[in-house]
Amino acid sequence: MSAKNMEKVEQATNRKNISLPMSRVRLIMKSSPDVSCINQDALFLTTKATELFVQHLALSSYKNGSGKETNTLSYSDLANAAEESETFQFLTDILPKKILAREYLKSLEEMEKDADNL
Amino acid sequence: MDGDSSTTDASQLGITGEYMAGSHFVLAQAQEDEGDEGLNDHEDGDGSKDNLREQDIYLPIANVARIMKNAIPQTGKIAKDAKECVQECVSEFISFITSEASERCHQEKRKTINGEDILFAMSTLGFDMYVEPLKLYLQKFREAMKGEKGISTVTVTEGMGEELTDETFTNPLPAGIITADGQQQNVMVYTTSYQQIPGVQQLQFS
Numbered sequence: 167m168s169a170k171n172m173e174k175v176e177q178a179t180n181r182k183n184i185s186l187p188m189s190r191v192r193l194i195m196k197s198s199p200d201v202s203c204i205n206q207d208a209l210f211l212t213t214k215a216t217e218l219f220v221q222h223l224a225l226s227s228y229k230n231g232s233g234k235e236t237n238t239l240s241y242s243d244l245a246n247a248a249e250e251s252e253t254f255q256f257l258t259d260i261l262p263k264k265i266l267a268r269e270y271l272k273s274l275e276e277m278e279k280d281a282d283n284l
Numbered sequence: 285m286d287g288d289s290s291t292t293d294a295s296q297l298g299i300t301g302e303y304m305a306g307s308h309f310v311l312a313q314a315q316e317d318e319g320d321e322g323l324n325d326h327e328d329g330d331g332s333k334d335n336l337r338e339q340d341i342y343l344p345i346a347n348v349a350r351i352m353k354n355a356i357p358q359t360g361k362i363a364k365d366a367k368e369c370v371q372e373c374v375s376e377f378i379s380f381i382t383s384e385a386s387e388r389c390h391q392e393k394r395k396t397i398n399g400e401d402i403l404f405a406m407s408t409l410g411f412d413m414y415v416e417p418l419k420l421y422l423q424k425f426r427e428a429m430k431g432e433k434g435i436s437t438v439t440v441t442e443g444m445g446e447e448l449t450d451e452t453f454t455n456p457l458p459a460g461i462i463t464a465d466g467q468q469q470n471v472m473v474y475t476t477s478y479q480q481i482p483g484v485q486q487l488q489f490s
């Protein structure tokens with residue numbers, strides 16, 4: 167690819183102003199049941215909205231968590247944001263609060279014991 | 285929880301007694317390795333999709349992480365599991381919006397999801413603060429697309445895996461597949477800098 171071509175392409179993509187791959191977004195959209203066709207505008211809007219969403223989620227969670235000394239955005243900041251904010255409520259299923267592995271394995275054993283006793 | 289691929293052996297999962305999600309047994313890391321190899325290269329559409337479950341399809345973590353980084357104050361850091369987590373949240377968000385939009389389409393007996401459906405879905409689902417800025421971005425996008433009809437096809441090298449560091453983004457990258465047939469089905473655009481559009485108000489996420 168010539169340098170001139172590359173420059174043209176870059177200018178074009180900068181003008182489009184998105185930084186997420188639309189083809190991947192499309193793949194995710196298509197994996198929803200009963201989705202047949204997605205027009206170009208819809209794809210762009212979803213991609214751009216996703217960017218806004220990432221910013222929104224990151225910033226909200228970060229702000230919530232920055233009461234502590236650490237200035238690191240952690241998983242639990244995200245989990246808390248999902249629980250506390252109405253907008254992010256839909257994420258509560260995939261953002262469970264974490265437990266220690268050994269606690270989980272313990273409860274698993276107990277569940278199996280209960281199943282055996284039935 | 286999946287009965288097929290889960291294991292209760294902590295050592296196999298690679299956890300050293302640290303935290304893990306209560307309901308997801310298989311950590312995002314493991315899924316990432318399997319799912320993304322097929323996703324990075326070919327966008328076949330037919331064969332590659334069969335092996336992937338809906339929850340395995342994510343956006344590249346490098347891109348997601350970069351957007352996050354630009355959103356928080358410069359001194360802030362992001363834990364690795366937070367990045368992976370947002371990756372999953374993003375897929376969830378896309379599915380969330382899409383199914384709402386799709387439902388409306390069905391109700392109105394239409395087959396194609398258009399821009400209005402997406403915007404309406406966002407309003408309905410509590411993201412109406414995105415709607416106005418999105419309309420402006422869409423305008424700019426349309427203008428950019430108009431100017432591109434003359435550009436010939438360029439190939440994209442999908443050497444961009446999940447390990448992109450910030451340094452990679454300071455160099456110009458070959459951008460994407462821009463087809464000249466007007467179809468634009470596999471447009472993948474990567475920008476090297478995240479630009480703000482003058483005139484579009486910064487969203488306040490308080």
